[in-house]
Amino acid sequence: MLSIKNLHASIGGKEILKGINLEIKAGEVHAIMGPNGSGKSTLSAVLAGKEDYDVTEGEVIFNGKNLLELSPEDRAREGIFLAFQYPVEIPGVSNVNFLKTAINEIRAYKGLEPMAAKDFLARLKEKQKLVELDGKLANRSVNEGFSGGEKKRNEIFQMAMLEPKLAILDETDSGLDIDALRIVADGVNKLKSNDNATVVITHYQRLLDYIIPDVVHVLYNGKIVKTGPKELALELEEKGYDFIKAEAAV
């Protein structure tokens, strides 16, 4: 589904990603872990198409298409979804209106008619239930006045509504209490299928107690320095990132 080869990216002339290689297949869950400043958020931003970053080398192929040539909105329409670490507030625009616009833009890109109001409402209800989102939140302005936990839950709700092929969760666990963490993780697990894939970017092992990854990668200093099974996450939790840093230094 996603194939990243020797990806280099920089911001303001400073190189952050220094040759990332990653293969993700449909049906898989990948965890990307790493200490602060290792390039985790940069990787997710580059995949989503944030213009502040310059890709200097490498290629990213998503379902046969050169992802780097696509605009951010076209990447989304092709099925990439980024759950933001810091979801943005859009005052005065209701969640429902926002999602309806997004769904219909994605449908238009695929040559489909706008979704019928009845079908949209049905999907809204179904997915609200799935992520245990309070019905009131759906009618409120996008993320405006939401608590940290509500914002994260709203990201997963949007993901559920848009039904992406590849979801990238950027530190979705940060700022969540244990209950909210469980709800978010449940949502992700329920949305998992053989046709889609998930990348979970996180600092801590904690989220991985709930979302069980197939593969764990350790990102350090702009490179993936270690890849292993889910037990690698536990090892990191136990030993800290120092042993990775030590290994990388050798």
Next chain:
Amino acid sequence: MANEILSEKINEEYKYGFVTNIEADNAPKGLNEDIIRFISKKKNEPEWMLEYRLKAFRYWITLEEPHWAHVSYQKPDFHDIIYYSAPKPKVSLNSLDEVDPELLKTFEKLGISIEEQKRLSGVESRIAVDIVMDSVSVKTTFKETLSEKGIIFCSFGEAVQEHPELVKKYMNSVVPYTDNFYAALNSAVFTDGSFCYIPKGVRCPMELSTYFRINSAGTGQFERTLLIADEDSYVSYLEGCTAPMRDENQLHAAVVELVAHKNAEIKYSTVQNWYPGNKEGIGGIFNFVTKRGICLEDNSKISWTQVETGSAVTWKYPSVILKGDNSVGEFYSVAVTNNYQQADTGTKMMHLGKNTRSTIISKGISAGFSNNSYRGLVRIAKGAKNARNFSQCDSLLMGDKCGAHTFPYIEIKDKTAVVEHEATTSKIGEDQLFYCKSRGIDNEKAIGLIVNGYCKEVLNKLPMEFAVEAQKLLAVSLEGSVG
């Protein structure tokens, strides 16, 4: 990045920029007492009206153009303007069939097919339209339906002929000709406009609407609107404005007067889309307008809602004099400026009566190289016990070449007053745009969403028919303004 795209942005072509090829009956250019006599004669006016015009003109020549607004422009040459231009051949008001087909086409282009209006006449939600092109009112719809309720809705000229007692009583009572430079000019040379009277206890069953259009080259448009809501009545009034694209600046100097009697309510909505000039700032309408309403008696209410996207220069402060006790004044405004547009707009709330309340919600949006100013006055007179005002002035900036300014004036002469003022300035966030894009929504649609969200409080106040138009207008006016 944003700047790059900003600099190469191309403004959406002004959709209403067509010229209708209708022969016009023009006055010679220039302004003197003879021209005023000419206009008055053309309109077959009674002596008292001519006297009023001349009085206003004699006062006007003693005045200097005002310069206090935060706008700069080439002063109009008042002797290079045609003050009277009527579409020819003369239009009959009795039957649609007699209307020049070219004119009907114009209305269709404006999106207000009269045919449509006619067909809708059996439907619940209806709008009665008065259309003022250049200087003359050419068609008022639904007049008969309205007159059954005793409602008078006609052109100003007609009102002078048929309801002189009402015109005499109320004209000049809210905006005297001595009020300001442009009010004096308007009083001297106004050629038409709309007149509306809602009798006691009547709730006007439909939206009343006037479409103003400047068509002929070199003309100014000076219309007057006078709207009276008698005791216990209610009316919702809409006003729309467009003009063709021309490279010279055209002057629009209107006067609007509203009078609300005891327990009456007037809701006045404007969607102003005069030609704003091209993207280099050439051409466009100078919109210098005096709009004021008076809550004359107790428990009356006047509400102004405006969506301003057009004009090269706007100078406009719809105001309310809260004279009656417990009266309410409201001002909801969205003002958009793009390219080289300049707007200095706001309101005045004059609290005279006891327990009077006013609300001001102003949303300014600046893009391109434009300048957008809010100027507002809240005055609480001595003896206006327990007056309340809440003002909120928000500015949204797009790009880094535009300006947003706020000039709030507050004068309080009574200790019991409670006045609140809130102001915010924000930039349309790259973060917000990227967030929308990451959900599959492209730049233009995202700006439309964000801006409409930002203006929601105001747009919600517009009648349904106008709200949809206003939303589209906002998106079009700002197209290409953020990279």
